[in-house]
Amino acid sequence: MKAILRAVNGKLKTVDNLVHGSNSEQPFSSTQDTLIKVSEEQLHLNNDGIESIRKRLLIGTNESTSVPSHITRVGFTAVTTDHQMNMGMDQTVQFPKIITNIGNGFDSLTGIFRAPVPGLYLFSASILSHAGNEVRCQIVHNGEGLVFIFAGDTATFSTGAKSIVLDLVKNDEVWIKIVHSDDNIFGSSWSSFMGVLIIP
Structure with missing residues (x-):
């Protein structure tokens, strides 16, 4: 210089x-x-x-400040198709239509997400009730119910939603279950379930 x-x-x-x-x-x-x-x-x-x-x-750039050449990507979004009527206690809510499934962690046949890699994940679910009905769900981690989702109105449709951050190990499972018998969930892509790895 x-x-x-x-x-x-x-x-x-x-x-x-x-x-x-x-x-x-x-x-x-x-x-x-x-x-x-x-x-x-x-x-x-x-x-x-x-x-x-x-x-x-x-x-002068060292490894601690350089961007990793490979970052693990995991994320899914799935939605309902048919209405799910008169569901039983602890029944898993189904989200058969997959929009995104990076990492193939979500199983559309069971409605269960299985973590392909460990890390900190964000999950969110949105449930639409039928007009004049109530629906009560819960986000479940390895069989343990964590947070509730409620949707209901005496006259019209209603949406309930909940998000949660979970620290998962590989093969941990997360899903949505019904916590009250005879509840109904509106289909036609109005209800959804999503999750994404935010920190590997």
């Missing part, structure tokens, strides 16, 4: 001499050409300096 500055200063001194009379006999057009040439050389030197700095920064 110091060498670049010295070169630029030398060129500027030449221009100063041309402008202030040490070579006053030199035609103006020649002086103008010299100024243009100096400007072009200075731009070239600046670009070289920037490239040199960029290379030094890249060489």
